Amino acid sequence: MSDWTLGLLLVLTAVTATAVVLTRNPGRQAMVLSAYGLMLAMTMVALSAPDVALSQIGVGTAAVPLIVVLAIARCERHTQREAPRGTHRPEDDARDGDRGRSAPDDGGRGR
Amino acid sequence: MLSWLPYAVAGWIFLVGCYGLVTSRHLVHTVVCLNVVQSSTYLLLLAVGWTRGGTAPIFGDIGRSRAVADPLVQAMTLTDIVVGAAVTALLLALTIQIAKRRGTVDPRALRSFEQESEE
Amino acid sequence: MRARLTVLLAGAAMLVLAVVGVRALIHLPGAGDVAHPYGARAVAAAFHHATANAVMSVTLDQRGFDTLGEEFVLLAAAVGTVLLLRELTAEREEEAAHTYGPEDVFEAVRLAGYVLLPVTLLVGGYVVVHGHLTPGGGFQGGTVLATGLYLAYLAADYRALDRLRPPGVFDAAEGLGAFAYVAVGVGGLLAGSGFLADWLPWGQLGKPLSAGTVPLLNIAIGIEVGSAFVLVVAKFLEQALTVPEQAAEEG
Numbered sequence: 182m183s184d185w186t187l188g189l190l191l192v193l194t195a196v197t198a199t200a201v202v203l204t205r206n207p208g209r210q211a212m213v214l215s216a217y218g219l220m221l222a223m224t225m226v227a228l229s230a231p232d233v234a235l236s237q238i239g240v241g242t243a244a245v246p247l248i249v250v251l252a253i254a255r256c257e258r259h260t261q262r263e264a265p266r267g268t269h270r271p272e273d274d275a276r277d278g279d280r281g282r283s284a285p286d287d288g289g290r291g292r
Numbered sequence: 293m294l295s296w297l298p299y300a301v302a303g304w305i306f307l308v309g310c311y312g313l314v315t316s317r318h319l320v321h322t323v324v325c326l327n328v329v330q331s332s333t334y335l336l337l338l339a340v341g342w343t344r345g346g347t348a349p350i351f352g353d354i355g356r357s358r359a360v361a362d363p364l365v366q367a368m369t370l371t372d373i374v375v376g377a378a379v380t381a382l383l384l385a386l387t388i389q390i391a392k393r394r395g396t397v398d399p400r401a402l403r404s405f406e407q408e409s410e411e
Numbered sequence: 412m413r414a415r416l417t418v419l420l421a422g423a424a425m426l427v428l429a430v431v432g433v434r435a436l437i438h439l440p441g442a443g444d445v446a447h448p449y450g451a452r453a454v455a456a457a458f459h460h461a462t463a464n465a466v467m468s469v470t471l472d473q474r475g476f477d478t479l480g481e482e483f484v485l486l487a488a489a490v491g492t493v494l495l496l497r498e499l500t501a502e503r504e505e506e507a508a509h510t511y512g513p514e515d516v517f518e519a520v521r522l523a524g525y526v527l528l529p530v531t532l533l534v535g536g537y538v539v540v541h542g543h544l545t546p547g548g549g550f551q552g553g554t555v556l557a558t559g560l561y562l563a564y565l566a567a568d569y570r571a572l573d574r575l576r577p578p579g580v581f582d583a584a585e586g587l588g589a590f591a592y593v594a595v596g597v598g599g600l601l602a603g604s605g606f607l608a609d610w611l612p613w614g615q616l617g618k619p620l621s622a623g624t625v626p627l628l629n630i631a632i633g634i635e636v637g638s639a640f641v642l643v644v645a646k647f648l649e650q651a652l653t654v655p656e657q658a659a660e661e662g
Binding site for chain 3: 294295296297298299300303306307310311314315339340341342343344345346348349350351352353356360361362363364365366367370371373374375378379381382384385386388389400
C-alpha cells in the first residue's frame, strides 16, 4: 500500500466524518454514516488491519445504520407534531396514510 | 507527513464528533455523533500499531520474518468496535423510550426527568 | 441564550482539549516508523500455538479472559436493549403493518435479497470457522450472519422472516454461545492448565484444524454475537412496525 494512498484515504475519512456530523437530518445521516463506515474500513485495510476492517463493515456499515433507521422510524411517530428544527417533518397526512394503510387490512391480507 | 497525519485525523474526528454532540437537535443524531467520536479511537489505535511497509499480521501465506502491524492494538480495536455497537444499540433503545414518554427527541426540549405533566 | 452558553462552554472545553491533545500527540512516536515490542512478542506467541491469524491469537488465546468480559458486555447490552424495547400493555401489534414494508420494495431489490441470502449466510459461516487462518472470526462472521438474515425481510416479508427467525431460539442461542465460551475455558481447568488456556493440541500452522481452542471459541462467539445482533435488530424492527395505541386512537 503506497503511502499517498493511505494519506488520501485518511483525508477522505476525516471529510466523511465531518459530513456525518453536519448532516442534521437523521434519516439522511444514517446513509452518510454507512458511507463513513465503509470509508473507515478501507482506511483500516490501508493500515494493514483486515480483521478490524471486516468487523467495521459488518457493524459500522450494516448493523448500526440499520438500527439507526429503525429507531428513527419509531421516534418520528411520536414526535410528528413537534418535530425539532432541522429534521424531516412528515406532513400530517403521513400519519393518516399509515392508518389508511392499516384500515383495509383485508385487502392487504388477501393478496 | 504520514507519521503525524493519522493522529491528526483521529483528533479531528474526535473534535468534530464532540461539536456534533453539543449542537445536536435530535437525540438519534446525538447518538450517531457519539459513534463518530468513538470511531476516532479506532484510527488512533490502528495508527499506533501500523508499520510502514509492513503487512497484516496474518501468517497464512507469508514468512515469519515479514514486518507486520501490531496484532495487539488490532485485537483492542476489535473489542472497541463491538462495545461501540452495543452502546449505540442501548442508547437508541433509550431514545425510543424518551420519544414514547416525552413526545420529543430534541435534547433542548428535555429539561427535567419529570413526566410531561409539568406543562 | 442557554443554548448559546452551552455551545460557548463546549467550544472553550474543546479548545483546551485540542491544545492538550496536540501537545500529547506530538510526543508519540511517528506512526509506522517504530518497532512494536509487544506486537513482536504477540506474534511469537501466536507462532508457538500455531495460530496463523495473530489477531485472533491475541483476542482468544493470549487475552482470552478479556474477551470473555467483552462478550458479557455485549450480552448485557443485548439483554438491556430487549428489556427496554419490550412490548408494553399499552401497545399492540398491528397485523396489517407487518405486511406493508416489503410492498414498497423494488422487484430488483427483492431478487437481490433472494440471491444474496444463502450466499451471505455461507460467507458468514466461512468467516467464523476460518477465523484462526484468515481475517475474520466470531465477531465478524456473527455480524455477517445476523445482518444477512434480515435480507429475508427485503426478499419476502415479515412472516417469512419470522419463520426464519423463530422466537425463542435466538434467546437460547445467545445464552448457549456465552455458555460454550465459558465451557471451553473450564475445559482448560479440567485438562490441568489454567482457565481459558489453549489446552487442545495445537497442530500445524495454517491447517484447518490448528490453533487449539481458538476455532472452538470463534464458533462460540459467532453464535453469541450473531444471536445478539439478531435479537437487537428484531426488537428495533418490531418497534418500527408496531403501531402505538394512542396514535391509533387520536383523531
